[in-house]
Structures are given as structure tokens and as C-alpha cells.
Amino acid sequence: MNPTGISNSVIKRLPRYYRFLGELKKEGMTRISSRELSERMQLTASQIRQDLNCFGEFGQQGYGYNIELLQGEIARILGLDKPQNAILIGVGNLGKAIAHYINFESKGFHLIGMFDAKESLVGQMVRNVPIRHISTLDEFCRENMPRAAILCIPKEASKEICDQLIKLGVKGFLNFSHYDIALDHPGVEVENIHFGDSLMTLSYKLSN
Amino acid sequence: MNPTGISNSVIKRLPRYYRFLGELKKEGMTRISSRELSERMQLTASQIRQDLNCFGEFGQQGYGYNIELLQGEIARILGLDKPQNAILIGVGNLGKAIAHYINFESKGFHLIGMFDAKESLVGQMVRNVPIRHISTLDEFCRENMPRAAILCIPKEASKEICDQLIKLGVKGFLNFSHYDIALDHPGVEVENIHFGDSLMTLSYKLSN
DNA sequence: TAGACTTGTTCAATTTTTTAACAATCTTTT
DNA sequence: AAAAGATTGTTAAAAAATTGAACAAGTCTA
Numbered sequence: 304m305n306p307t308g309i310s311n312s313v314i315k316r317l318p319r320y321y322r323f324l325g326e327l328k329k330e331g332m333t334r335i336s337s338r339e340l341s342e343r344m345q346l347t348a349s350q351i352r353q354d355l356n357c358f359g360e361f362g363q364q365g366y367g368y369n370i371e372l373l374q375g376e377i378a379r380i381l382g383l384d385k386p387q388n389a390i391l392i393g394v395g396n397l398g399k400a401i402a403h404y405i406n407f408e409s410k411g412f413h414l415i416g417m418f419d420a421k422e423s424l425v426g427q428m429v430r431n432v433p434i435r436h437i438s439t440l441d442e443f444c445r446e447n448m449p450r451a452a453i454l455c456i457p458k459e460a461s462k463e464i465c466d467q468l469i470k471l472g473v474k475g476f477l478n479f480s481h482y483d484i485a486l487d488h489p490g491v492e493v494e495n496i497h498f499g500d501s502l503m504t505l506s507y508k509l510s511n
Numbered sequence: 512m513n514p515t516g517i518s519n520s521v522i523k524r525l526p527r528y529y530r531f532l533g534e535l536k537k538e539g540m541t542r543i544s545s546r547e548l549s550e551r552m553q554l555t556a557s558q559i560r561q562d563l564n565c566f567g568e569f570g571q572q573g574y575g576y577n578i579e580l581l582q583g584e585i586a587r588i589l590g591l592d593k594p595q596n597a598i599l600i601g602v603g604n605l606g607k608a609i610a611h612y613i614n615f616e617s618k619g620f621h622l623i624g625m626f627d628a629k630e631s632l633v634g635q636m637v638r639n640v641p642i643r644h645i646s647t648l649d650e651f652c653r654e655n656m657p658r659a660a661i662l663c664i665p666k667e668a669s670k671e672i673c674d675q676l677i678k679l680g681v682k683g684f685l686n687f688s689h690y691d692i693a694l695d696h697p698g699v700e701v702e703n704i705h706f707g708d709s710l711m712t713l714s715y716k717l718s719n
Numbered sequence: 720t721a722g723a724c725t726t727g728t729t730c731a732a733t734t735t736t737t738t739a740a741c742a743a744t745c746t747t748t749t
Numbered sequence: 750a751a752a753a754g755a756t757t758g759t760t761a762a763a764a765a766a767t768t769g770a771a772c773a774a775g776t777c778t779a
Contacts, residue, residue: 307719310735310736312735312736314712314715314716315708315712317711317712317715318705318707318708318711318712319691319708321711322689322707322708336755336756336757337756337757338755338756347737347738347739348756349737349738349739349740350736350737350738352756352757352758352759353737353738353758353759355758356757356758356759360757360758362756362757362758363744363745363746363756363757364743364744364745364746364755364756364757364758365744365745365746365747365754365755365756365757366745366746366755366756366757367755367756367757368757380715381711381712381714381715381718382714382715382717382718382719383711383714385718387714387717387718395612396607396608396611396612397608397609397611397612399604399608400604400605400607400608400609401605401608401706403604403605404603404604404605404706405706405707405710406707407710409707410707410710410711410714411710411711411713411714411715411718412710412714450717451713451717474717475713475716475717476713477706477709477710477713481530483527492713492716492717494709494710494712494713494716496704496706496709497526498609498612498613498685498704499526499530499613499614499617499618500523500526500527500530501685501702501704502613502615502618502619502620502685502702503525503526503529503589503591503618503619504522504523504525504526504589504702505619505659505683505684505685505700505702506589506590506591506595506618506619506620507522507525507588507589507590508522508683508700508702509590509595509658509659509682509683509700510589510590510593510595510619511590518765518766518767519766520766520767544724544725544726545725545726546725555768555769555770556725557768557769557770557771558767558768558769560725560726560727560728561727561728561768561769563727564726564727564728568726568727570725570726570727571725571726571775571776571777572724572725572726572727572774572775572776572777573723573724573725573726573775573776573777573778574724574725574726574776574777575724575725575726576726720779721778721779722777722778722779723776723777723778723779724775724776724777724778725774725775725776725777726773726774726775726776727772727773727774727775728771728772728773728774729770729771729772729773730769730770730771731768731769731770731771732767732768732769732770733766733767733768733769734765734766734767734768735764735765735766735767736763736764736765736766737762737763737764737765738761738762738763738764739760739761739762739763740759740760740761740762741758741759741760742757742758742759742760743756743757743758743759744755744756744757744758745754745755745756745757746753746754746755746756747752747753747754747755748751748752748753748754749750749751749752749753
């Protein structure tokens with residue numbers, strides 16, 4: 304269970320609900336019952352109702368859920384309606400791909416800066432955001448107060464950058480590096496994406 | 512619980528053990544007790560012993576674990592010692608970055624081919640692996656029998672490609688697309704990496 | 720040989736997650 | 750406007766997963 308009193312598994316399911324509702328909307332549907340949604344998502348209707356009920360009452364007896372409205376509510380719950388400033392650290396192959404590939408705006412964030420140690424990258428633009436030199440990180444953060452950071456740097460550099468950013472007030476990390484961000488900073492949230500771990504897990508599953 | 516009788520949370524921890532042991536080795540250490548490892552990894556010693564004990568007896572009373580040996584055992588458990596052939600579908604920004612960034616060999620896989628629908632990419636090499644046209648996928652698979660596929664394609668293309676690959680005998684997917692691979696194919700394993708979902712989860716955590 | 724250590728293993732406790740059930744209440748139909 | 754049908758919010762129970770404490774047995778070290 305969480306500080307908020309809502310279990311992590313519920314929270315992890317929210318983005319998926321959000322995605323599915325978006326598709327239903329695209330299909331032109333306007334309403335759906337928990338039963339029908341459960342069939343599409345391979346869940347039980349009970350679980351859907353219970354998940355949603357953690358946050359409020361969004362449906363109507365005898366009718367179901369209004370898709371547009373429900374998606375809006377979930378967006379609000381996820382905080383997508385109030386984008387937070389984010390910076391990206393490490394604009395190598397991966398960082399650049401992330402910057403190009405992910406639509407931050409639709410996922411609750413606003414990318415305001417990118418940083419790298421490589422001089423030759425400085426000044427380049429990716430999606431209208433300039434790459435700055437890592438030495439200017441302190442100054443930039445003090446001015447712009449980013450709330451989140453996307454870490455696309457090697458493990459070796461991670462500890463230092465991470466400590467620095469936490470001191471500068473960054474509260475959330477999307478961590479692609481193999482560094483395990485210490486969990487002993489209260490109020491700092493981390494989402495890890497470890498490709499390597501996922502591959503090894505897959506390898507295990509395919510071997511057994 | 513799993514078909515194998517070992518819980519998913521145990522399996523998910525294995526790559527992390529593997530990584531930590533690698534670091535200890537680098538530091539020149541040769542042995543470690545569950546207690547000391549537990550302090551480094553922020554787990555309980557009990558849990559470590561229990562996790563490892565799912566797979567065999569790798570330690571010695573009064574001594575602890577031999578780091579080199581234990582890492583080797585975990586590598587074996589994960590199947591890293593028997594790399595499986597994999598292909599990558601979709602060599603856009605993300606696919607290319609993945610191909611450059613991830614060391615497949617050290618994670619249980621051997622990248623033998625990359626595919627894209629864009630003619631202009633065909634023939635290019637990434638890490639000594641050629642990009643082929645997607646229309647040659649069938650033939651290639653029948654000849655080379657890849658066991659796993661890394662999907663870096665848009666949601667719209669995913670369903671078709673996915674069905675095709677399953678028919679061609681692919682048993683594992685590392686799925687970066689937003690398509691939810693249907694779970695009703697027995698024996699097919701999926702690891703999802705949804706950047707968007709992770710970002711939204713982070714957004715939630717930062718908003719509450 | 721004795722004392723210190725540490726594992727493998729068991730068991731119980733706790734927590735989390737899932738499922739089933741149903742009264743309340745809304746919608747639709749006639 | 751009433752009856753029939755549908756579906757929610759909510760509760761409570763069941764099932765599953767996870768964790769932590771404990772200790773006999775075995776190994777190391779001196």
C-alpha cells in the first residue's frame with residue numbers, strides 16, 4: 304500500500320484504462336459497462352469497478368460509464384491535466400530516441416531542457432528543445448525548477464547527477480540507467496525502466 | 512505463482528542480484544554473506560536466502576556465498592549461458608537506439624536480424640546486423656527460427672506482425688509498442704516496456 | 720577441539736489481491 | 750407512469766503472495 308492508501312497495482316493499471324478508453328473513443332463509442340470493458344481488457348468486471356471506486360463514483364447504475372467523461376477523470380487522477388516540467392539527462396542514442404519518441408505532453412510532462420557532457424551536442428535542438436551542457440545544470444534548475452528528470456546516462460555518472468538533482472529539488476525520476484536510485488530520500492519517486500532486466504527475465508521465461 | 516512454481520517477484524529480483532554480484536566482483540570481493548548483501552541491496556537477509564533457495568544450495572554455512580560462483584549460477588538460471596536468437600522489428604528512432612544501446616549478448620540473446628518497412632533503411636548495418644525489408648520476414652524466420660522478437664513498431668502495425676511472428680514460432684516478445692499482446696497464446700511469453708505508462712505512473716506519484 | 724558464523728528451511732503472520740454477491744438506483748420499454 | 754432490465758458502488762469473504770523470525774545443522778577459523 305501507498306502513502307495515498309491506494310495500492311500500487313491499482314495505480315499501475317490506470318494508464319492501461321486510460322489507453323483503452325482512448326481507443327474506444329476513437330472507435331466512436333460513447334458508453335461502456337464494466338462487464339464489456341472487462342472482456343476487452345482481460346480483467347474481471349469486479350476489479351474494474353473496484354479500481355475506479357478508489358477514486359470516486361464515475362458510473363451510473365443501469366447505464367455504465369461515459370467513456371469521454373471517465374477518461375477525463377482518469378487523466379485528472381493521473382495528473383495529466385497539469386503537466387510538470389521535466390528535463391532529460393544524457394542525449395546519447397537512447398536519450399535522443401526517447402526525446403523523439405515519447406510524447407511527454409500527453410503523459411503529464413513538459414520537456415524544458417536536455418543536458419549532455421558532450422560539447423558537440425550542445426546547441427542542437429530536439430523537438431524544439433535545446434541541448435545544454437551538463438555544467439549549466441545547476442543554474443538552469445535553480446531558474447526553472449524542474450520537477451522530474453529522465454535519466455539516460457551510464458551507471459557510473461548516475462549517482463552524482465542523481466544526488467545533485469535531488470538537492471536541486473527534483474522529485475521524480477524516470478530512470479533508464481542501471482543505477483539503483485537510493486530509496487532513502489523521502490518524497491522522491493522513481494520509475495525504473497531497465498531494459499537489461501527485462502531481457503534477462505524474458506530469457507528466464509524462455510529457458511524454463 | 513508461475514508454471515515453474517516460482518513466484519514472479521522472485522524472478523524479477525534475479526537480474527538485480529546478478530547485477531549486484533557483478534559489481535562486487537569488480538570491487539575485488541570474492542565472498543559475501545546474505546546479511547551483508549542484504550544491507551547493500553536494501554532487502555532482508557532472509558529474503559535473499561529464500562530467493563536463492565528456490566533454485567538450489569549455493570552457499571556454505573559459516574562462509575556465505577562465493578560471489579563468482581553464485582553469479583555464474585544465476586546466469587545459468589536466467590539462461591544467459593545459452594543465448595537465443597532474436598530479431599528486432601521496427602528500426603526507427605527507438606529501434607535503432609535499442610539496437611545500439613543494449614548489449615544483447617550479455618543478456619541471453621543473440622540479435623540476428625532487424626526489419627523495417629522503410630526501403631531506405633534496408634541494407635544499413637547496425638552493430639554488424641543488417642536491416643532487412645519487412646516483406647522478407649517470413650522467409651527469414653523459416654530459415655533462422657528466431658526464438659524472440661523485440662517490437663519497436665507503432666501500435667497499429669503490432670497486431671498483424673505479432674500474429675505473424677507467433678505463427679512463425681516466435682516464443683518471446685520484448686514489447687515496446689502500446690499494443691497489448693493477447694495473452695491467450697499458450698507458451699508465448701511477453702515482457703512489456705511501456706514508457707508512456709511509466710511516465711503516467713510517475714505523474715500520478717508526483718501529483719499526490 | 721571449541722567458538723563463531725551463516726546457511727537452508729520451516730512455520731507463522733501479515734499483507735495484498737482477487738472474486739463473489741447484492742442492495743440501490745438508473746435506464747429503457749411499453 | 751409503471752415494470753422490467755441493467756449495472757453500479759460497496760461489502761465481505763476467499764485466495765494468493767510476501768515477509769519475517771527462528772533455529773538446527775553444518776562449516777570455518779583459530
